[in-house]
Amino acid sequence: MYETINDQIEVLAGFKRGQIIPYRFKWGIHQYDVKKVNLVHGEMRGRDMLYYFSVSDEANYFKLCFDASKMLWKLEEMMES
Amino acid sequence: MILHIDMNSYFATCEQQANPFLRGKPVAVGGDPRSFHKGEISRSRTLIVAASKEAKKRGVKSVMPSWEAVKICPELIFVPGDHIKYKWITDKFLEIFKSYSPILEIFSIDEAFLDVTKTAKLFGGAENIAKEIKLRLKKEVGEWMTCSIGIAENKLLAKLASDLKKPDGLVIIDENNKEKILNSIELIDFCGIGKRIEARLNRMGIFTVRQLKDCSYINLTKEFKSYGHKLYLIARGEDNSEVMPYYLLPDEKSMGHNFTLPKDVWDLKEIKTVILQLSEKLGRRLRRKNFAAKCVSLLLRYSFNSRVGEKSISNLRFDKPNFHYFHKQKKVNYWINDGYEIYKIACMILEGWQDNQSVRMIGIAVSCLSKVNQISCLEEDNKLKRILKVSDKINNKYGENTIFRGAYLKAEKSKILMPKALKSPVSFMRRSN
Numbered sequence: 001m002y003e004t005i006n007d008q009i010e011v012l013a014g015f016k017r018g019q020i021i022p023y024r025f026k027w028g029i030h031q032y033d034v035k036k037v038n039l040v041h042g043e044m045r046g047r048d049m050l051y052y053f054s055v056s057d058e059a060n061y062f063k064l065c066f067d068a069s070k071m072l073w074k075l076e077e078m079m080e081s
Numbered sequence: 082m083i084l085h086i087d088m089n090s091y092f093a094t095c096e097q098q099a100n101p102f103l104r105g106k107p108v109a110v111g112g113d114p115r116s117f118h119k120g121e122i123s124r125s126r127t128l129i130v131a132a133s134k135e136a137k138k139r140g141v142k143s144v145m146p147s148w149e150a151v152k153i154c155p156e157l158i159f160v161p162g163d164h165i166k167y168k169w170i171t172d173k174f175l176e177i178f179k180s181y182s183p184i185l186e187i188f189s190i191d192e193a194f195l196d197v198t199k200t201a202k203l204f205g206g207a208e209n210i211a212k213e214i215k216l217r218l219k220k221e222v223g224e225w226m227t228c229s230i231g232i233a234e235n236k237l238l239a240k241l242a243s244d245l246k247k248p249d250g251l252v253i254i255d256e257n258n259k260e261k262i263l264n265s266i267e268l269i270d271f272c273g274i275g276k277r278i279e280a281r282l283n284r285m286g287i288f289t290v291r292q293l294k295d296c297s298y299i300n301l302t303k304e305f306k307s308y309g310h311k312l313y314l315i316a317r318g319e320d321n322s323e324v325m326p327y328y329l330l331p332d333e334k335s336m337g338h339n340f341t342l343p344k345d346v347w348d349l350k351e352i353k354t355v356i357l358q359l360s361e362k363l364g365r366r367l368r369r370k371n372f373a374a375k376c377v378s379l380l381l382r383y384s385f386n387s388r389v390g391e392k393s394i395s396n397l398r399f400d401k402p403n404f405h406y407f408h409k410q411k412k413v414n415y416w417i418n419d420g421y422e423i424y425k426i427a428c429m430i431l432e433g434w435q436d437n438q439s440v441r442m443i444g445i446a447v448s449c450l451s452k453v454n455q456i457s458c459l460e461e462d463n464k465l466k467r468i469l470k471v472s473d474k475i476n477n478k479y480g481e482n483t484i485f486r487g488a489y490l491k492a493e494k495s496k497i498l499m500p501k502a503l504k505s506p507v508s509f510m511r512r513s514n
């Protein structure tokens with residue numbers, strides 16, 4: 001089912017009308033194009049704001065996390081369909 | 082005019098919104114009983130927290146043991162619960178509701194009442210508001226999110242209306258269809274008539290809403306005391322209760338936390354370890370809301386096997402003599418909001434525990450709450466308060482459990498640690514006792 005990953009990733013994202021939209025990300029040697037951002041939610045961890053992006057491509061679901069204070073992206077979990 | 086909005090299969094729908102590969106499939110939020118491996122924590126005792134509409138069609142229900150759900154629906158997909166996600170989505174849809182009326186009562190994480198009596202005409206009527214809410218929910222939260230909305234003159238009928246059509250329903254109860262609907266439903270369909278009340282009504286020879294309506298006020302109050310008055314109104318579709326806006330909610334009267342252990346526990350030390358974690362959590366919650374308590378209660382629920390055989394597990398869920406338990410409380414004559422104080426009082430209660438049973442769930446609660454800002458005359462007390470204040474400040478800034486009691490490390494060792502109890506131990510509090 002869900003696989004916990006927690007790896008740092010490189011993300012190509014856009015900023016549109018106050019929203020962050022991840023378009024593409026690189027995890028290890030793999031590169032994935034985000035087909036759809038299905039849900040965005042956030043969490044305050046102490047003073048830091050974390051944003052979670054539940055995204056999918058043609059065959060996989062991914063949960064990406066953006067730590068706004070550290071400007072870091074992580075791949076938190078994934079599921080192959 | 083009141084709207085009752087009920088999100089359909091809420092937690093499971095949130096998961097299907099996040100992950101489109103789960104859509105159209107039977108999904109359950111909860112621990113997967115099939116993920117049991119040697120050495121790993123057993124989840125076979127977990128319950129279904131929420132089931133998707135597809136799972137519900139297959140007979141899977143909320144609060145059903147996971148193993149039982151798998152038996153009914155072997156292709157059931159289990160997804161771990163993510164309460165941060167659900168709370169975030171709740172806040173988002175509540176914002177939508179608030180834009181139509183400030184008189185919003187948050188009934189639960191996935192249900193709300195909205196009084197639009199004074200604002201309906203601004204938006205083209207109550208029905209129009211309901212339709213707009215449904216559209217905005219899909220547009221602003223997610224296309225898979227649906228809700229059932231009931232519209233009526235009072236909360237009782239609005240709730241009843243939203244329950245009549247699921248998922249994605251919109252039902253209006255007005256003077257034209259009120260009698261017809263009331264006569265077509267069962268007693269248990271009313272919010273306020275549960276299985277026990279229904280059984281008592283049945284014993285009085287009342288099986289239908291019509292029969293309840295025909296029952297005299299005197300007979301109802303004779304049997305149910307003051308609740309008889311409520312039943313008298315329910316039978317007539319009447320409800321005088323007002324929508325209580327979220328900003329006028331009364332202060333909490335008690336607070337509590339329960340934890341179902343990953344395995345049955347006999348050892349007093351392990352039980353105390355969990356009590357400490359629960360107490361700390363409670364202390365933090367009390368201080369965050371500027372409350373202090375005078376009463377602590379401890380609940381120990383025993384395992385299935387303590388007194389009854391495994392064979393009767395399925396009966397136990399539905400029968401009255403559920404699990405055996407130990408429940409006691411202790412009142413003190415001073416105000417407490419320190420987790421360690423709560424823990425010490427719970428340990429005093431525990432001294433009276435002589436059942437020697439294996440424990441499966443531990444619960445701690447505090448009551449007799451008051452907003453207290455008393456300064457103690459004892460320097461030692463004030464010192465402890467200052468330490469708590471600083472540790473709260475650190476945890477507020479850097480996240481929960483950035484700083485914690487050294488005793489927590491024992492919990493880590495014993496592997497009876499509540500989920501997300503600890504991050505990496507950056508530093509920890511020491512205390513001289």
